[in-house]
Every structure is written in structure tokens, then in C-alpha cells.
Amino acid sequence: MKIDLLEFFQHESDKGYLVPLESNNNIPFEIKRVYFIHGTSDNTKRGFHAHKHLQQVAICVSGSCVFLLDDGNKKTRVKLDKPNKGLYIGNNVWREMSDFSDDCVLLVLASEQYAESDYIRDYKEFLGCKK
Numbered sequence: 001m002k003i004d005l006l007e008f009f010q011h012e013s014d015k016g017y018l019v020p021l022e023s024n025n026n027i028p029f030e031i032k033r034v035y036f037i038h039g040t041s042d043n044t045k046r047g048f049h050a051h052k053h054l055q056q057v058a059i060c061v062s063g064s065c066v067f068l069l070d071d072g073n074k075k076t077r078v079k080l081d082k083p084n085k086g087l088y089i090g091n092n093v094w095r096e097m098s099d100f101s102d103d104c105v106l107l108v109l110a111s112e113q114y115a116e117s118d119y120i121r122d123y124k125e126f127l128g129c130k131k
């Protein structure tokens with residue numbers, strides 16, 4: 001499955017922590033878009049799609065949430081609960097997000113600008129693409 005757990009170096013001092021994120025360095029692509037999700041309740045479920053080409057890194061910069069990842073053959077669950085922990089998701093991976101804590105702020109770095117045409121929102125179509 002095209003996923004990876006990334007642990008970012010953080011600069012620690014008596015002032016707190018600073019986590020740098022750089023294109024083609026600790027983020028394995030050029031960052032063309034950044035968005036974040038917040039204000040989710042714990043029974044919110046989001047995602048339910050895959051991307052044809054997009055690569056992303058998701059980071060819970062506050063709180064926690066769970067990703068269910070599915071490549072059509074295998075499924076795995078990843079809990080994001082630290083601001084220096086990132087989840088790389090390559091293309092053609094179905095994702096569902098759940099178990100958002102009240103304070104969850106999910107930051108996502110993306111390799112492309114937004115294009116609805118890159119989404120596969122139908123699970124049967126997603127499985128069909130795998131054949």
C-alpha cells in the first residue's frame with residue numbers, strides 16, 4: 001500500500017516546539033496546496049474517496065483522528081495523534097477519516113491544486129480501477 005508514517009524532526013527549546021516542513025525534503029513531493037480540517041465532532045466521518053494522481057501528507061497539528069486506508073486488497077487503520085507525525089498517502093488509496101477529537105486540526109499538504117476530476121468517490125469504481 002502506498003502509505004508511509006513520517007516522523008518529523010522538531011526543534012525543542014524552553015519556548016516550545018517548531019516543526020519545519022519542506023517540499024522534496026521531509027515532505028516527499030513539491031507542496032502545491034495546503035488545507036486544514038477543524039470543527040469536526042467525534043461522530044463525523046469524512047473522506048470516502050481515493051485520488052487518481054494526488055499525493056498528500058496529513059498531520060494532526062492538534063488533537064487526533066483515525067484514517068482507514070484501503071488499497072483494494074488490504075485495509076489498515078492509522079491514528080494520528082502527534083503534531084510531529086505525518087501520514088503520507090499516495091495515489092489510488094481509499095481513505096476514510098473518523099474518531100476526530102474535539103480539538104482536532106487536521107493539516108494536509110498536497111502535491112497538486114484542487115481538482116474534483118482527480119477524485120474517485122465511488123467505492124465500486126475504485127475497486128474496478130484495481131483490476
Ligand code: T46
Nearest residue numbers: 033034035037046047048051056058095097108113114
Ligand atoms: C482528502 C482528505 C484527507 C476545495 O474546494 N478545495 C480543496 O482543496 C479541498 C480539499 C476541498 N474543497 C472542497 C470540495 C468540497 O466541496 O471542500 C469541500 C469538502 O471537501 P471533501 O468533502 O472532499 O473533504 P474530505 O474531508 O472528505 O476530504 C478531504 C480532501 O478533499 C481529500 O483530498 O484526501 O480530506
